[in-house]
Amino acid sequence: MKRNLRVMTFFLWVNLLLATTMVFAAGQQEVEQTGGVTVVNIALANNPISQALEKIARENYKAEGVEVNISVLPENDLIQKLTTEASTGGTTYDVFFIGPYEANNWARFGWLENLEPYFAKMSSEKKSWYDRADLIQGMVGSVSLDGDAYALPFYGESxxxxxxxxxxxxxxxxxxxxxxxxxxxxxxxxxxxxxxxxxxxxxxxxxxxxxxxxxxxxxxxxxxxxxxxxxxxxxxxxxxxxxxxxxxxxxxxxxxxxxxxxxxxxxxxxxxxxxxxxxxxxxxxxxxxxxxxxxxxxxxxxxxxxxxxxxxxxxxWLWNWSMGLNPKSNDMKKQAAFDFMVWATSKEYIKLSTELDASGALTPPASRSSTYTLDAYKSAPYAAMTLKTLESIDFTKPTLDPVPxxxxxxxxxxxxxxxxxxxxxxxxxxxxxxxxxxxxxxxxxxxxxxxxxxxxxx
Incomplete structure (x- = not known):
């Protein structure tokens, strides 16, 4: 069985994820550009952190000429829709909400956009604001290929x-x-x-x-x-x-x-x-x-x-839910989607989530080191050890001896x-x-x- 056949049969493997609580997200409706407005549709799996993103984005995210339409759907529906979308080159969805298991395979299959050119176009001020170094590097590495980011971690766990x-x-x-x-x-x-x-x-x-x-x-x-x-x-x-x-x-x-x-x-x-x-x-x-x-x-x-x-x-172990770009979307939609992904994984978004719920229950965990310095997290009895664990992991070196x-x-x-x-x-x-x-x-x-x-x- 050759590698191209493995790509074709990937649907069969992903269907097994139904029993493992793996969460996907992407757009539910057709994206469109009408009246000079670029519409980006994103669907998130139905859980409290996703619901918080929909609410916070609706009330706080502003981008000129861009409308972000977020739907929260049952994750089983998303699994089927996104697998079909990614593997067939569809353009219904602009953002794929995936985990490291998908990110590594999909990047190799050409089903995800390399995000490094988008970061390269960022202004120095925007780069400083986003602070990529603050992202937990084990999480970043888990959705990267050959050192290039193919998705941005939204929340996760060790x-x-x-x-x-x-x-x-x-x-x-x-x-x-x-x-x-x-x-x-x-x-x-x-x-x-x-x-x-x-x-x-x-x-x-x-x-x-x-x-x-x-x-x-x-x-x-x-x-x-x-x-x-x-x-x-x-x-x-x-x-x-x-x-x-x-x-x-x-x-x-x-x-x-x-x-x-x-x-x-x-x-x-x-x-x-x-x-x-x-x-x-x-x-x-x-x-x-x-x-x-x-x-x-x-x-x-x-x-x-x-x-x-x-x-x-x-x-x-390491798992996260991350946002990646559909490489088949047009350039304008991809840039608009990337800008939203950056905002949704930023320190600014983390702060907004704690304002919505001061307990930290709606704040994405395990994505940024600075999250664990916030009042909502630093006093939690598990916070320090969670961060210590997260910062010790390396997705690319899982074993004592070398592996392929x-x-x-x-x-x-x-x-x-x-x-x-x-x-x-x-x-x-x-x-x-x-x-x-x-x-x-x-x-x-x-x-x-x-x-x-x-x-x-x-």
Whole structure:
């Protein structure tokens, strides 16, 4: 199967995103130019941060001769519409609201506009106002190709350890600020007390590349594992990978929730909020619900760096929702859309969002370092560790040894949506003793070798 065929079959991989909460946005109606006005249509996925952008833009964004029409739509509709639009060269939408997984593939396919020429045309005053250096560089790198930006991060997340300080104090335990996975395992076992309804540690256990795959792949990275060598030979059957598989199973079987495979992040959040769980490894965006009114652990949660092992840094995951330009739109529309994207990802927009809600709940997280100096964020118990985690990640160097791919909790190739999901099913079968570790490793190694062959990577 040649690379042009991979492009044609990309639709199949993206359809699998329906189960992974990946959010897209773009225009809902035809853009048009009438009466000297350039109309840019943008559609956003239906969530509070997107709804805030629609409101703030409607009341505050002013550009002479430009009308920005924002729609907020169910994300499933957006997934179908934007995939069709991008891959067929349609011009209905001027802005694609995508994540790093899409950005890397779409940039290679020619489905996204290179943004560097637009930045080059900016005045010195505008460049200073926008302050690209303030953007969190791991986020920027995740939607770039060969050093050039193909999208602008709007909001996102990384990952870290959250732990119940009350349960730790009751056991006389101390959480290191930068723990190893071995330390996390030992602490979880000491906290675990089924007789009292206490779970030592929770993680996503439900199969899916965006479910159990998210914590698991970062665990593989931390243990020094990788999925391919530089010649695209699968490297799943290695001591490093085996150690990661074994650790994931040990934690969940010996100190985890009872119904391991039913747990998505929703169930994990609920368990942690109940006060009956000691440790939780997941996204930084999970922290606010833990500190919310009604949470039994509000004010009682500690936050530390994601666990390392053989690899000492860059062991978190990274995701964001970013805005990219449709390369098939005409130049006038592209410039108008770019100008809006710059405003929507600026410090000015961040300030306006905090004025709408002083709590920071509607402020895009994980896009700018300066956001974490604002009153709405700096006092939050998770703010400092969130920023520290974000500033330590590098999307382009996911593993200890060199690899031919990028991506921290996944591999940014079109085939990974399917292959990663199959891998997590083998992982689930291994965790519940349906298959042995040898069987799980062989199946996964064979799977990734076949992906490399079918995708003409080697």
């Amino acid at each position: 990952s870290f350890i959250m732990y119940n300080k009350e349960l730790f104090a009751a056991k006389g335990l101390t959480m290191p600020e930068s723990p190893t996975w071995e330390q996390i395992y030992e602490l979880a076992k000491k906290i675990h007390d089924p007789a009292k309804g206490i779970v030592g540690m929770t993680m996503r256990g439900a199969p899916g590349w965006g479910m159990s795959g998210a914590p698991f792949v970062t665990m593989v990275n931390a243990f020094g594992g990788r999925f391919y060598d530089m010649e695209w030979n699968a490297t799943v059957d290695t001591p490093e990978q085996r150690a990661a598989w074994q650790m994931y199973k040990k934690i969940l079987r010996e100190a985890g929730q009872k119904d391991i495979l039913s747990y998505t992040y929703n169930e994990c959040i609920a368990l942690m909020q109940s006060g009956n769980c000691g440790i939780y490894y997941d996204a930084t965006s999970i922290a606010p619900p833990l500190e919310s009114e009604g949470s039994a652990v509000a004010g009682k949660v500690g936050y530390v760096l994601p666990p390392h092992q053989k690899m000492k840094t860059n062991t978190a 791919y990028v991506g921290l909790q996944y591999i940014a190739i079109p085939e990974f949506a399917d292959a990663g999901t199959k891998m997590t099913q083998y992982l689930a079968d291994y965790v519940v003793d349906k298959i042995t570790l040898d069987e799980a490793i062989k199946k996964t190694n064979d799977l990734f070798n076949q992906v490399a062959i079918d995708g003409d990577y080697r």
